[in-house]
Amino acid sequence: MTSIPRSDKLFFYALLPFxxxxxxxxxxxxxxxxxxxxxxxxxxxLGFITSNIWRPSETNSRIEYYGILSPIVGTFYTSxxxxxxxxxxxxxxxxxxxxxxxHRFKILIVNLIEVMAGLPTVLYGLWGAFIFAPLLKDYVxxxxxxxxxxxxxxxxxxxxxxxxxxxxxILAIMVTPFITSVIREAYxxxxxxxxxxxxxxxxTKYEYVKIMLTMIKPAILAxxxxxxxxxxxxxxxxxxxxxxxxxxxxxxFEPGYTISSLxxxxxxNAGFYHYMTYALYGAGFILLIIGLTLNSIGLYxxxxxxxxxxxx
Amino acid sequence: MKRLDRRIIMDRxxxxxxxxxxxxxxxxxFYIITSIxxxxxxxxxxxxxxxxxEPPPSPLSTNVGGIGPSLLGTILLMTITIIIGLPLAFxxxxxxxxxxxxxxxxxxxxxxxSFIEIPTILIGxxxxxxxxxxxxxxxxxxxxxxxxxxxxxxxxxxxxxxLASIPWIYREAAYGLGLTKPKALFHIFMGIARRxxxxxxxxxxxxxxxxxxxxxxxxxxxxxxxxxxxDKPIDAIPLLIYEFAQTPYNIYHEVAxxxxxxxxxxxxxxxxxLRLLVKKVEL
Numbered sequence: 001m002t003s004i005p006r007s008d009k010l011f012f013y014a015l016l017p018f019x020x021x022x023x024x025x026x027x028x029x030x031x032x033x034x035x036x037x038x039x040x041x042x043x044x045x046l047g048f049i050t051s052n053i054w055r056p057s058e059t060n061s062r063i064e065y066y067g068i069l070s071p072i073v074g075t076f077y078t079s080x081x082x083x084x085x086x087x088x089x090x091x092x093x094x095x096x097x098x099x100x101x102x103h104r105f106k107i108l109i110v111n112l113i114e115v116m117a118g119l120p121t122v123l124y125g126l127w128g129a130f131i132f133a134p135l136l137k138d139y140v141x142x143x144x145x146x147x148x149x150x151x152x153x154x155x156x157x158x159x160x161x162x163x164x165x166x167x168x169x170i171l172a173i174m175v176t177p178f179i180t181s182v183i184r185e186a187y188x189x190x191x192x193x194x195x196x197x198x199x200x201x202x203x204t205k206y207e208y209v210k211i212m213l214t215m216i217k218p219a220i221l222a223x224x225x226x227x228x229x230x231x232x233x234x235x236x237x238x239x240x241x242x243x244x245x246x247x248x249x250x251x252x253f254e255p256g257y258t259i260s261s262l263x264x265x266x267x268x269n270a271g272f273y274h275y276m277t278y279a280l281y282g283a284g285f286i287l288l289i290i291g292l293t294l295n296s297i298g299l300y301x302x303x304x305x306x307x308x309x310x311x312x
Numbered sequence: 313m314k315r316l317d318r319r320i321i322m323d324r325x326x327x328x329x330x331x332x333x334x335x336x337x338x339x340x341x342f343y344i345i346t347s348i349x350x351x352x353x354x355x356x357x358x359x360x361x362x363x364x365x366e367p368p369p370s371p372l373s374t375n376v377g378g379i380g381p382s383l384l385g386t387i388l389l390m391t392i393t394i395i396i397g398l399p400l401a402f403x404x405x406x407x408x409x410x411x412x413x414x415x416x417x418x419x420x421x422x423x424x425x426s427f428i429e430i431p432t433i434l435i436g437x438x439x440x441x442x443x444x445x446x447x448x449x450x451x452x453x454x455x456x457x458x459x460x461x462x463x464x465x466x467x468x469x470x471x472x473x474x475l476a477s478i479p480w481i482y483r484e485a486a487y488g489l490g491l492t493k494p495k496a497l498f499h500i501f502m503g504i505a506r507r508x509x510x511x512x513x514x515x516x517x518x519x520x521x522x523x524x525x526x527x528x529x530x531x532x533x534x535x536x537x538x539x540x541x542x543d544k545p546i547d548a549i550p551l552l553i554y555e556f557a558q559t560p561y562n563i564y565h566e567v568a569x570x571x572x573x574x575x576x577x578x579x580x581x582x583x584x585x586l587r588l589l590v591k592k593v594e595l
Binding site for chain 2: 005007008011012014015016018019021022023025026028029032033036088089090092093095096097099100109111112113114115116118119120121122123124125126127129130131132173176204205206207209229232233234235236240260263264267268280281284287288291292295296
């Protein structure tokens with residue numbers, strides 16, 4: 001550090017408060033979530049996440065009980081379905097943009113994907129709730145139930161357009177552009193020598209794409225995990241389309257809850273009850289842990305894959 | 313010969329499969345935009361230009377009214393978000409780029425980026441706890457802080473990329489003149505990286521105009537009165553859409569669609585400007 005001029009050092013110190021702000025916000029978030037959720041964890045223990053009872057009471061706080069199993073399961077369930085739908089679409093879009101679209105239109109398609117990625121989520125929600133959900137019910141959910149009623153996830157009669165299935169499909173639509181951008185970046189980072197090697201042995205396009213996709217498998221896995229983190233945290237569009245009810249069912253055609261839509265719906269009036277606010281902070285804490293874990297693993301895989309690419 | 317045929321058929325089949333799935337994946341975008349144009353357009357045409365400045369109707373009225381207070385609120389929130397968020401994003405980016413060897417700078421870089429991973433609803437809960445509760449009421453400033461925190465990682469990424477991509481010869485030239493780091497930054501590097509910095513601002517604007525979840529528990533949604541002060545409740549278009557869509561009143565649904573059209577236009581405007589400035593947009 002001796003070679004650094006004094007003024008540069010001063011500048012460094014002048015910048016530190018900004019670093020301090022960022023750091024303290026992060027710590028503050030953890031602090032308020034942990035602090036405010038402690039009472040519920042102490043009171044209910046593991047029951048908080050393993051039971052599906054939501055019993056608020058304005059008059060008698062002793063009978064209040066909050067278990068968020070249904071929102072936790074709902075979060076993972078809708079996210080999983082969304083990713084199962086979004087992954088093939090993302091891979092197809094990547095291949096489409098890089099291999100099949102004429103060069104002139106490539107920029108256009110990429111732009112469309114980016115517009116889609118940034119579109120305000122409330123617009124997805126509005127369209128989903130009023131336009132898409134009724135269509136989905138009449139033309140997808142009812143037929144699936146009619147013909148595949150013996151499969152548990154399609155076993156119940158869809159009675160309302162707002163179901164876990166609707167939310168999953170909307171989430172899939174929303175997350176596809178994001179997953180595509182991660183996969184596409186990896187796809188385009190494959191060194192030219194590999195591409196030439198594959199083409200040089202006379203592969204058809206299909207075989208070529210298959211080889212390329214095999215090479216970026218870790219990046220695809222990372223994209224799925226990062227997408228999972230995004231989907232699990234999405235609030236607005238889900239809360240507008242999922243139906244918001246505590247059900248614990250294998251069947252996709254029932255309304256449900258996710259952790260984030262639970263917070264969105266209940267946090268505003270939780271103050272009327274003694275323990276509900278704590279329960280919602282607890283739910284938020286669990287949501288944060290889920291998000292951070294999935295994202296960290298995803299980023300770790302992505303960084304490791306990039307390094308391995310550089311080394312070879 | 314038979315084997316070759318199978319490969320070609322497979323190749324064709326794969327090609328059409330990819331094209332069909334891709335078109336299906338892109339279709340929702342067109343469907344959403346068409347829906348908003350049709351439904352929102354009919355509302356705005358019915359209400360006329362006053363849609364932009366009238367307050368919203370009462371649930372049983374037949375007159376559509378407008379979204380004046382919410383539109384003004386969104387514009388104000390966008391402005392304050394940039395005023396709060398830009399210095400934070402800019403100076404943390406400077407720290408990370410100019411002092412790449414310091415552990416603090418590296419750590420803060422990683423931390424700032426990881427803000428993307430925090431679900432936006434939790435940012436709302438955080439600001440509610442540390443600002444709305446102590447102040448005793450919802451406020452414009454609380455909403456702007458929440459939005460600034462949500463857009464921070466996006467702004468940071470763009471500004472950091474812009475500063476980091478300044479060629480070394482320019483840096484050497486600046487330092488060769490005997491400029492200190494702050495002087496070189498403000499007089500030379502900022503000029504070179506200005507596109508990236510403007511892109512950062514635009515990303516912030518896009519986020520501040522479109523996010524809903526951070527505003528749920530922070531701004532209070534006072535959509536019948538215009539701006540009353542930074543420490544008073546305010547409304548925003550996304551919040552209006554979210555809340556009106558969940559009411560049973562048809563007239564509110566109409567207003568929500570009209571508001572969606574305005575929001576879409578704001579978003580597309582910001583996006584198009586952004587696209588002219590930078591090649592790669594990360595939203």
